[in-house]
Every structure is written in C-alpha cells, then in structure tokens.
Amino acid sequence: MMQSRPCGFDVFSNVSVLLDETGKWRMDLLNQNFTEAEAAAIKKLPHNTRRGGDRWAWSLTSHGGFSVKTAYHVIHSSNPRLSFDEEHSQLWKKIWRMKTLPSTKHFVWRVAKDILPTGEALKRRGVDIDGMCGMCGEEAETGIHAIIGCSSVHPFWSISGLTLVTEIDAEVGFKEWLIMAMAQWGSKDLELFAIAAQKVWERRNKARFGEGIGDISGLWERTMGVWHELNGDTRPRDEQWDKDECARWQPPSWRFLKLNVDASYKEGSTNRTGCIIRDYTGRCLAAQTKRYVMDTTVDIMEALAVFDGLEMATRMSISDIIVEGDSLRVFNLLNGKGTDNTRDANKVAHILAYDHVDFLDDISSSLVWLEDYPPLICNALRSDLLI
Numbered sequence: 001m002m003q004s005r006p007c008g009f010d011v012f013s014n015v016s017v018l019l020d021e022t023g024k025w026r027m028d029l030l031n032q033n034f035t036e037a038e039a040a041a042i043k044k045l046p047h048n049t050r051r052g053g054d055r056w057a058w059s060l061t062s063h064g065g066f067s068v069k070t071a072y073h074v075i076h077s078s079n080p081r082l083s084f085d086e087e088h089s090q091l092w093k094k095i096w097r098m099k100t101l102p103s104t105k106h107f108v109w110r111v112a113k114d115i116l117p118t119g120e121a122l123k124r125r126g127v128d129i130d131g132m133c134g135m136c137g138e139e140a141e142t143g144i145h146a147i148i149g150c151s152s153v154h155p156f157w158s159i160s161g162l163t164l165v166t167e168i169d170a171e172v173g174f175k176e177w178l179i180m181a182m183a184q185w186g187s188k189d190l191e192l193f194a195i196a197a198q199k200v201w202e203r204r205n206k207a208r209f210g211e212g213i214g215d216i217s218g219l220w221e222r223t224m225g226v227w228h229e230l231n232g233d234t235r236p237r238d239e240q241w242d243k244d245e246c247a248r249w250q251p252p253s254w255r256f257l258k259l260n261v262d263a264s265y266k267e268g269s270t271n272r273t274g275c276i277i278r279d280y281t282g283r284c285l286a287a288q289t290k291r292y293v294m295d296t297t298v299d300i301m302e303a304l305a306v307f308d309g310l311e312m313a314t315r316m317s318i319s320d321i322i323v324e325g326d327s328l329r330v331f332n333l334l335n336g337k338g339t340d341n342t343r344d345a346n347k348v349a350h351i352l353a354y355d356h357v358d359f360l361d362d363i364s365s366s367l368v369w370l371e372d373y374p375p376l377i378c379n380a381l382r383s384d385l386l387i
C-alpha cells in the first residue's frame with residue numbers, strides 16, 4: 001500500500017506509470033515521489049513481467065478478490081445497532097412487500113428459510129440420495145447452489161446484469177447472501193431476481209421430474225416480460241380470466257392466491273378435509289388432505305376444511321388469499337369472508353376430501369404435497385384450466 005501519494009500523480013493514476021516498458025520500477029520516479037523508506041519498500045514488490053492491466057482489488061481479502069462473506073460482514077458491521085434478528089425481520093418484510101406474484105414472494109421466502117426440497121435438504125432429512133446437484137453433478141445441491149451457484153445457471157445470471165448474482169461463497173447461505181444483495185439492489189432488481197429465481201427453480205424441477213432441461217437462453221427475456229406485465233398499465237391475464245364466466249374454477253387475480261376447501265362426510269366413518277392453494281395461472285402451490293376419526297356433522301367437517309386450509313396457508317406464511325368452498329351454510333356463517341361455489345368450481349378440493357389416498361401409516365392424519373400434487377387430482381386440475 002502506498003503511504004503517501006506521489007506528487008504530480010492524481011488519485012486515478014495507475015501503478016503502471018511507475019514502471020518502464022520492460023515492467024521494472026522506474027527508480028527515478030520512485031525517488032522523486034516517495035520517501036527513501038517508501039521507495040525501498042516499493043522496490044521490493046515483485047513487478048509483473050506479464051504487464052497485465054491494473055485491476056480493482058477487494059481490500060478485505062488477502063488475494064484481492066471479492067468475497068461475499070467479507071462483504072456481508074461489512075454490511076452488518078456498518079450498522080451495528082441492527083441485530084441479526086432485526087436484520088432478518090427486515091429481510092422478510094422486503095420479501096413480502098415485493099410488488100410481484102404471491103407465489104414468487106413465497107418462493108423467495110422458502111429459499112431464504114432453507115426449506116426448498118433440494119438434494120442436500122432431502123439428504124439431511126434422511127432421504128436416501130446423494131444430495132448432489134442433478135444439473136451440474138459437481139456440488140451438493142443447496143438452495144443457493146440451485147438458484148445462483150450452479151454452473152448450469154451462470155450464463156443466465158451473467159446476462160441478467162444484476163450485481164452479485166455470480167458472486168457466491170461456500171460459507172454464506174442464501175439468506176445472508178440475499179441480505180447483502182438487497183443492500184445493493186433497488187426494488188426492481190429484487191423483483192426481477194425473485195421472478196428469475198423462481199424460473200430457475202422451475203427449470204430445475206422439470207429436469208428433475210424427467211421433462212428435460214429447459215432452454216435457458218430465453219429465460220431472462222421471459223423474466224422481464226413477467227415484470228413488465230405486473231408493472232405496466234395492462235393486466236392482460238386478469239382480463240382473460242374475467243371473460244371466463246362459466247361455472248368452473250376461476251383463478252384469482254395475480255395479486256392473490258386461492259384456497260379451495262372441501263370435506264367428505266359419512267356418518268360413523270372416518271371423514272376427511274381437502275384443500276388446495278393455487279395461483280392465478282392455476283399452478284398448485286400446496287395440497288393437503290386430513291383424516292378425522294370422531295363423531296361429527298357435515299357442517300363441522302366443512303368448517304374444519306376451511307380451518308385446515310387456512311392453517312396450511314398460515315404455516316406457509318400466505319396471507320393474501322381468497323377462500324372458496326361449496327358449503328353455503330358454513331360460508332354464510334363465516335360472515336362473507338369467503339365465497340361459496342358450485343361443486344364444479346370446487347372439484348379439486350372435493351376429490352382431495354373424497355377419493356382414496358394412501359396414507360403413509362395408520363397414525364399419520366394428514367398428507368401434504370408442496371409444489372406438487374397427488375395423481376388423483378391431475379385431471380381435475382387440468383380441466384379447471386381449459387377455457
């Protein structure tokens with residue numbers, strides 16, 4: 001490090017002005033501009049015979065390269081009054097306040113909470129798999145690896161123009177990385193990142209479930225397309241759905257998610273509730289069916305279905321949700337907080353409550369599918385989306 005600035009050079013002068021054409025120190029300039037001790041110290045520095053260009057160096061690492069971990073600590077120490085808890089609560093607030101689809105907010109929240117079903121997470125939970133990334137086969141599949149770290153997504157993030165998306169550090173998890181990135185980004189950057197991250201994960205899921213590795217070249221364009229659609233004046237998708245006035249299931253506006261609930265009831269037998277949460281495209285975020293062994297009535301079962309559905313939504317931190325079921329009495333009792341509808345509009349929840357499903361054992365009372373759904377509702381889900 002230079003101890004004093006050489007006179008005659010401004011702050012933007014490069015070290016190269018002190019070197020001759022063979023890359024050796026120009027002693028005349030050193031002696032002229034530095035003290036004797038400084039010139040001697042500089043002279044001891046090895047000169048670069050390859051004459052590469054000057055580059056910016058990150059002063060917090062010994063190698064001069066950027067490190068996410070050190071940057072995170074700088075951000076954290078720059079505001080010492082902010083505890084880790086406060087820092088994290090600000091992170092959640094920023095995620096939920098994003099002007100984007102609820103499913104996108106929810107997705108980013110899940111990555112930050114480290115609850116995505118990545119290879120590494122499944123292995124940690126005792127699933128017998130190697131935990132490696134199926135896209136590159138080079139590293140364990142953690143959340144941060146799947147979204148930005150994988151070599152298969154590097155080209156995509158490089159063209160995005162977002163800062164920090166190609167900078168990861170093995171010691172920093174996604175949450176810490178995102179806190180650091182948010183300190184650099186504006187709200188549009190964060191929203192673009194969230195949409196793109198969700199698309200990267202969907203691409204990974206398709207590959208995982210044998211649907212082939214999707215082309216990544218158009219992914220950023222599609223990300224920008226979604227952002228403009230959500231932030232422009234027009235809402236073409238909403239209009240499209242508004243025109244569909246038949247009795248079948250109606251997707252919610254892009255601003256909300258929709259919860260459909262139903263219950264099966266037969267006196268003296270085990271009854272079940274069924275619920276499903278979908279977004280404005282009809283994509284299933286979660287589905288659940290739960291068993292009840294007790295004497296009950298049809299209205300209580302229908303009310304329990306609403307309760308179970310809302311409880312599932314709460315567990316997933318989903319609040320902007322529309323509730324739909326087919327029990328007029330129960331929904332009237334709920335004081336107009338939900339809508340009752342015909343069986344046709346509610347058939348997926350109906351199947352979840354009625355049709356046979358294999359519970360894992362006799363003790364488990366509920367089955368939950370996240371980002372997935374049981375085969376028995378496939379056809380009903382598809383027909384809900386046919387216009």
Ligand SMILES: [Zn+2]
Nearest residue numbers: 133135136150
């Ligand atoms: Zn990978």
